Amino acid sequence: MHELVNRILHGEKRAVARVLTLIENEDSEKPNLLSDLYPYAGRAHIIGVTGAPGAGKSTLVDQLIRLLRGFGLRVGVLAVDPSSPFTGGALLGDRVRMSAHSGDEGVYIRSMGSRGNLGGLGKASKDMLYVLEAYGCDAILLETVGVGQAELDVMSVADTVALVLTPGSGDAVQTAKAGIMEIADLFVLNKSDLPGATALLRELRLMISERLSHKEDWVPPVVSTTASDGEGLGELWSELVRHRTHLKEHGYWEQRRKQRFQEETLALVHQQFRDFVKRHIETDRQWQEVLQSETLNPYESAKQLLSTLPWLKN
Amino acid sequence: MHELVNRILHGEKRAVARVLTLIENEDSEKPNLLSDLYPYAGRAHIIGVTGAPGAGKSTLVDQLIRLLRGFGLRVGVLAVDPSSPFTGGALLGDRVRMSAHSGDEGVYIRSMGSRGNLGGLGKASKDMLYVLEAYGCDAILLETVGVGQAELDVMSVADTVALVLTPGSGDAVQTAKAGIMEIADLFVLNKSDLPGATALLRELRLMISERLSHKEDWVPPVVSTTASDGEGLGELWSELVRHRTHLKEHGYWEQRRKQRFQEETLALVHQQFRDFVKRHIETDRQWQEVLQSETLNPYESAKQLLSTLPWLKN
Numbered sequence: 001m002h003e004l005v006n007r008i009l010h011g012e013k014r015a016v017a018r019v020l021t022l023i024e025n026e027d028s029e030k031p032n033l034l035s036d037l038y039p040y041a042g043r044a045h046i047i048g049v050t051g052a053p054g055a056g057k058s059t060l061v062d063q064l065i066r067l068l069r070g071f072g073l074r075v076g077v078l079a080v081d082p083s084s085p086f087t088g089g090a091l092l093g094d095r096v097r098m099s100a101h102s103g104d105e106g107v108y109i110r111s112m113g114s115r116g117n118l119g120g121l122g123k124a125s126k127d128m129l130y131v132l133e134a135y136g137c138d139a140i141l142l143e144t145v146g147v148g149q150a151e152l153d154v155m156s157v158a159d160t161v162a163l164v165l166t167p168g169s170g171d172a173v174q175t176a177k178a179g180i181m182e183i184a185d186l187f188v189l190n191k192s193d194l195p196g197a198t199a200l201l202r203e204l205r206l207m208i209s210e211r212l213s214h215k216e217d218w219v220p221p222v223v224s225t226t227a228s229d230g231e232g233l234g235e236l237w238s239e240l241v242r243h244r245t246h247l248k249e250h251g252y253w254e255q256r257r258k259q260r261f262q263e264e265t266l267a268l269v270h271q272q273f274r275d276f277v278k279r280h281i282e283t284d285r286q287w288q289e290v291l292q293s294e295t296l297n298p299y300e301s302a303k304q305l306l307s308t309l310p311w312l313k314n
Numbered sequence: 315m316h317e318l319v320n321r322i323l324h325g326e327k328r329a330v331a332r333v334l335t336l337i338e339n340e341d342s343e344k345p346n347l348l349s350d351l352y353p354y355a356g357r358a359h360i361i362g363v364t365g366a367p368g369a370g371k372s373t374l375v376d377q378l379i380r381l382l383r384g385f386g387l388r389v390g391v392l393a394v395d396p397s398s399p400f401t402g403g404a405l406l407g408d409r410v411r412m413s414a415h416s417g418d419e420g421v422y423i424r425s426m427g428s429r430g431n432l433g434g435l436g437k438a439s440k441d442m443l444y445v446l447e448a449y450g451c452d453a454i455l456l457e458t459v460g461v462g463q464a465e466l467d468v469m470s471v472a473d474t475v476a477l478v479l480t481p482g483s484g485d486a487v488q489t490a491k492a493g494i495m496e497i498a499d500l501f502v503l504n505k506s507d508l509p510g511a512t513a514l515l516r517e518l519r520l521m522i523s524e525r526l527s528h529k530e531d532w533v534p535p536v537v538s539t540t541a542s543d544g545e546g547l548g549e550l551w552s553e554l555v556r557h558r559t560h561l562k563e564h565g566y567w568e569q570r571r572k573q574r575f576q577e578e579t580l581a582l583v584h585q586q587f588r589d590f591v592k593r594h595i596e597t598d599r600q601w602q603e604v605l606q607s608e609t610l611n612p613y614e615s616a617k618q619l620l621s622t623l624p625w626l627k628n
Contacts, residue, residue: 035613042610261610266591268616269623273587276626277580296356296575299349302582309583311625312590 002029005036008134016108016135023127024112034127038264040134042257044076045244048155048183050144051164056190059227060164060236061141062100067233068139069106076132079111079143080125080154108132122153123267129157155183157260159253160243162236164188165204167196182213185220185243188236192224216252218243284308316343319350322448330422330449337441338426348441352578354448356571358390359558362456362469362497365478370504373541374478374550375455376414381547382453383420390446390454393425394439394468422446436467437581443471469497471574473567474557476550478502479518481510496527499534499557502550506538530566532557598622 004022007015019037023030049057061077068075101107112125125142132140144154155161163184168191187204189197204222214220221239225232247253280287290304306312318336321329333351336343363371375391382389415421426439439456446454458468469475477498482505501518503511518536528534535553539546561567594601604618620626 031613035611038611038613257610261612261615262605264612265605265615265619266595268612269591269619270587272616272620272623272626273584277583281580291576291579296571297349297352298575298578298582299345299352301575301579302586305579305583306586309586309625311623312586 002033002036005033005134008037008131009040009136011105011136013105013108016131017110019131020110020128023131024124026124030127034130037130037134041130042133044129044133044137045139045160045240046129046142046158047139047240048142048144048158048161049164050155050161051166051188051190053145055164055166056227057143057145057164060188060190060225060233061143063227063230063233064141064237065101065107065109066230067237069104072106073138074106074136075108076135076137076140077107077109077143078125078128078132078140079109081111081145108135108137125154126157126264152183159247159256160185160240162186162188162240164190165200166191167194167200181207182215185218186236186239187220187222189222189224190227192232193226197224216247217250218246316347316350319347319448322351322445323354323450325419325450327419327422330445331424333445334424334442337445338438340438344441348444351444351448355444356447358443358447358451359453359474359554360443360456360472361453361554362458362472362475363478364458364469364475365480365502365504367459369478369480370541371457371459371478374502374504374539374547375457377541377544377547378455378551379415379421379423380544381551383418386420387452388420388450389422390449390451391421391423391457392439392442392446392454393423393457395425395459422449422451439468440471440578466497473561473570474499474554476500476502476554478504479514480505481508481514495521496529499532500550500553501534501536503536503538504541506546507540511538530561531564532560 004015004019008019019033022033049061051057058079061079065075065077101109110128112128129140129142142154142158161183163181163186165187167189187208189201189204191197192201201222201224208220208222221242223232223236223239225236227233244253247256281291286308287305290301293301295301318329318333322333333347336347363375365371372393375393379389379391415423424442426442443454443456456468456472475497477495477500479501481503501522503515503518505511506515515536515538522534522536535556537546537550537553539550541547558567561570595605600622601619604615607615609615
């Protein structure tokens with residue numbers, strides 16, 4: 001076993017930080033690290049928390065951390081912000097948030113910005129979950145901003161997705177995007193002390209009963225919160241636990257872990273093929289000639305390349 | 315040659331519509347159609363137009379169509395909205411916009427929403443460009459909403475990317491996302507009659523001179539427009555043409571077409587491998603056993619699957 005993984009399993013917070021950085025940087029050690037981490041995955045409740053900027057996700061997550069620490073649970077937070085601006089705001093916020101828990105072995109918080117590498121964000125954050133799972137987190141809060149493709153991709157690994165909406169933020173339900181409404185297992189009506197909360201609640205309930213297909217035999221509940229003073233947090237946690245129980249009782253919990261394992265396995269197989277293609281582009285004279293040809297007909301050229309890979313026909 | 319492609323080459327608008335739909339629906343005819351379409355690609359100036367909702371992109375695109383039709387140029391528009399809401403708004407808008415040009419063979423407008431299939435949007439829209447290119451469009455306006463990963467992916471195929479910003483929409487430059495600022499070849503300061511336009515212009519110029527790396531020896535110009543009354547459209551078109559000339563004179567135009575051809579070729583090769591993997595999952599007993607195993611260690615399982623593909627080592 002990799003020494004750093006051993007140290008993570010023994011609860012060493014600094015080893016968590018080291019390994020997360022190695023994974024984020026696509027270090028050559030990454031495959032070995034992951035291979036050692038995989039066996040410890042699957043126990044944590046992975047909770048996605050998403051919503052528009054300003055919906056109060058960070059405050060909500062902070063309150064959840066406080067609540068769960070009170071129960072003696074170990075909490076991991078992975079905040080993914082594919083749209084982090086020039087200023088590197090995500091990382092600054094990270095440091096401030098971390099320092100509040102710096103002496104607490106039971107909390108690990110990490111933010112990831114895109115740093116211009118949008119494509120890899122989904123994969124990297126999924127890999128980083130394995131570290132927090134091996135660290136023994138009971139719950140992992142996966143916080144994302146917005147509703148883009150990268151966020152949907154990140155959320156696909158969550159057991160429970162909580163969508164945070166606020167009253168007065170325009171017509172929240174109408175402007176919320178189809179994709180994200182449908183992945184929500186739970187709606188959080190945050191800042192529920194603001195005007196318009198009752199109307200939004202009614203609108204949400206109507207939409208849930210009329211429009212949303214209820215996947216996995218689950219009707220998404222709506223929880224009203226005021227994250228700034230902790231109001232409604234207890235109910236939010238109850239509903240999260242109720243969803244986890246639902247998943248376990250109906251076999252979805254197991255099924256989701258199996259699916260994650262299969263996707264991960266096939267991703268590794270596909271990675272091997274990408275490496276194979278890369279090697280051929282770099283070294284195979286025949287491939288280079290086809291790719292440099294002047295015909296510019298991708299279909300004909302692909303046919304020529306594929307003729308050098310007869311096994312793909314089987 | 316496919317009959318529909320022949321009809322597109324002869325300028326039949328209905329054939330364009332048919333083939334776009336076949337491509338969007340991943341019809342089994344798609345590979346044959348694309349193979350016949352590829353040879354006619356590469357001549358059109360592909361212009362990306364992106365920016366936040368409400369920035370006035372549609373109005374700007376409509377004015378550009380009017381201008382270009384006045385020059386006798388053939389124009390295609392592909393509007394990609396990965397975040398189209400429940401209502402199918404994109405398609406409704408499409409019909410309204412199309413009807414204004416229904417009698418004009420020189421304009422083709424098509425909108426694409428995600429319809430829950432975020433992942434395939436980038437590829438599908440790239441494939442759809444080939445249809446508009448074969449139709450003989452001189453310019454193709456690729457309109458996207460927002461700044462997510464899907465949009466960045468779509469924009470990667472554009473020769474020139476115009477980012478539309480408006481004054482008073484908060485701090486436009488600060489909130490604009492790093493990735494999208496850097497792919498802009500041209501900034502359009504739209505609604506330039508609104509308060510704050512001068513400040514935004516100053517901010518943009520400062521950012522361009524200090525912060526943005528000038529890729530391909532090009533300093534992105536800023537054009538002020540009021541799309542609603544056509545103000546500044548002439549200058550916008552001049553700058554677009556100036557960029558096209560720049561690309562051609564410095565060899566980037568050719569280079570981009572070659573790169574597009576190579577990416578397309580390799581995408582087809584990768585598609586073949588995905589089909590290969592899919593067949594194995596469906597029919598190969600050994601693969602099925604590994605993927606159903608209880609070990610749940612993706613690394614070990616991938617190793618077992620890869621051992622059945624020894625050629626990947628070469």
